[in-house]
Amino acid sequence: MRIEKDALGKLEIPDDVYWGIHTARALKNFPSTGEKIDEEFIRCYGYIKKSAAFLNKKLGFLETKIADAVIQAADELISGSLMKWVVVDPLCGGAGTSINMNINEVIANRATEILGGKLGEYIVHPLDHVNLHQSTNDTFPTAGKMATIALLKQLVENVTNLQDSLQKKEAEYRKMIKPARTQLMDAVPISLGQEFGAMAEAISRDRWRLYKVEERIRMVNLGGTAVGTGIAADRKYVLSIVETLRTVSGIKIAKAENLIDATQNMDVFAEIHGLLKALATNLIKISNDIRLLGSGPGSAIGEIKLPKLQAGSSIMPGKINPVIPEYVVQLSLAVLGHDAIINFAVSSGNLELNAFVPEIIHYTLKSLRFLTIAANSLANYILKIEANPEKMRENLLSSSAILTPLITTYGYDKVQEWIELSSKTGKNLWEIVKDSLGEEAEKFKAKLISNKSTGIGFSHQDFE
Incomplete structure (x- = not known):
């Protein structure tokens, strides 16, 4: 064990870990909930630390050897080789300070090791070097917004694929006539293709909304430090850090016009998640419609034949269940729950800071992951659906x-x-x-x- 100290005293730290005393205190204060910090978020935090070291070196605030070691360690974090050492629970208190410090300590220890030092020796200091000209309050929301942009792109790709799958079924089944249903009761004729076409149109709206919302998340407060005034950061650094980060990461971000506003107000996450909620509601509706159209199949609607993916019962031979639509519904229902959490958390900020930004970002990223998986699963499932024209004609004539x-x-x-x-x-x-x-x-x-x-x-x- 090695001994590290801070203003609160000394603690024993395992010799082989890359985190330090602040992380150790956080692990004690915030026991694991089982939730994990999103890897894209950690990767984006690595980009921030790399960019800060690069700019501070350029401006003469960091020695070349220190800055280069920080940059190398940050690259290792970005690549994933150091991610296992980011161990603080994502739902920690302190507005994300413990997560920022966890990352600072990991980079500082690895950079120290690169320079020939031992873990805990801190030739490269977590605060004086890795966190130079930064605050949790500007780095944490910026990493969250960058990760959101990256995951939004993945989601839009999968929503596009889902729309394409639905449109293929629309074209394939445009001439297959069946009864429509209103309030679950028989209604006038409609084609199976028209039903899939309506689903595709709903997903098309989601696709467009999500594509456009990226513009709303690009404005970041990096350089604003504690409350958006840029205190304790050099003016040249404040004016250049966002452009540097954009170049280093390749993510299209821009400096917010009002850094104080962008530090204390997280309403953009409520806006974005509202659109995720809209997608979730459409996925639930489509999944349940597929379940209904395939129900029975012998004793109910049975107008489509659902893919046979796995045995549906441990007691009833031959039973096939709509497991993918059920899976999509469950993921989407979780997103609806996340939306309520995010709305409460966004509105619970006080004065110059929202202390609940870790929860806001965590559940936003989790929803993006859930919906990406859901859209992809449903798109592949829909392509395997087959029509049952005999059943459609029977239902129509009756x-x-x-x-x-x-x-x-x-x-x-x-x-x-x-x-x-x-x-x-x-x-x-x-x-x-x-x-x-x-x-x-x-x-x-x-x-x-x-x-x-x-x-x-x-x-x-x-x-x-």
Whole structure:
């Protein structure tokens, strides 16, 4: 064990760990919840530390050997080789200070090692060197926004793939006519392709909203230090650090016009997560619609054949369940929960700082991960769905709603009379219609189950 000390006293630290005394205190104060800091967030924090060392070296605030060691250690953090040493729980108190210090200590210890020192010797100091001209209050939100941008791009790619999958089914099934359903009850004819097309349109809106929202997250407060005034940082550093970070990371960020506002107000995360919530609601709706359309299949709707991915029951042979739609629903429901957490946390900031920014960023990134997985899983599942045209035709012909276009020719009451007579006598609906209309019934039947019945404004004129 090695001994490290701070203003609160001394602690024993295991010899082989790259973190130090601040991390040790955080591990005691904030026991693990089982949650893990997102790797993209850690990677972006590494970019910040690398950029700060590079700029401080350029401006003459860090010796070349110290700065170069910090840069090398930061690169190792970015590559993933040091990530296992970032061990503080993401839901820690202190507005993220313990996570920033954990990263500072890891980089400082590795940089010290690079210069020939021992862990805990701190030839490179966590605060005086690695954290020079920085505060948790400007580095933490900046890393969170950068990680959000990176994960947003992955999400948009998967949402795009989901839209493409739905549109392929729209084209494939555009001529397959079936009953629509309103309030889960039989309604007028629609094509299976039109149903998939409506799903695709909803996801298209999500795709566009998420693509555009990146513009809202680009403004960062790096250089603002504690409250956005840039105190304890050189003016040249404050004016140049964001541009340096943009160059080093390749992530398109920009300096916020008002660093004080960008330090204390996290409303942009509520805005972004609101759009994630909108996507989650659409994924839930689509997944549940797929479950319904494939339900039964012998005793219920059964108009689509769901992919056979795994056995559905430990007791019922042959049972296949819609496991992917269920999986997507569960991930999406978690996102709805995260949205409530984020809204409360965003509104709970006080004066010049929001102490709950770790929770805000953690659940934003977690939601982005969940929805990326959900969209990808659903896109692949949809491509494997098959139509069941026989069941669609059977359901269509047994539905009284198919007669709806006839009301413009024979009136609502007459059509209602046929339906009630079929219900009372148990006689086939089409036999009732044929008894009333003769051979004309077959002509109507053929038109009603054709593609024409799903077109705009289908009415009595289409029977002439």
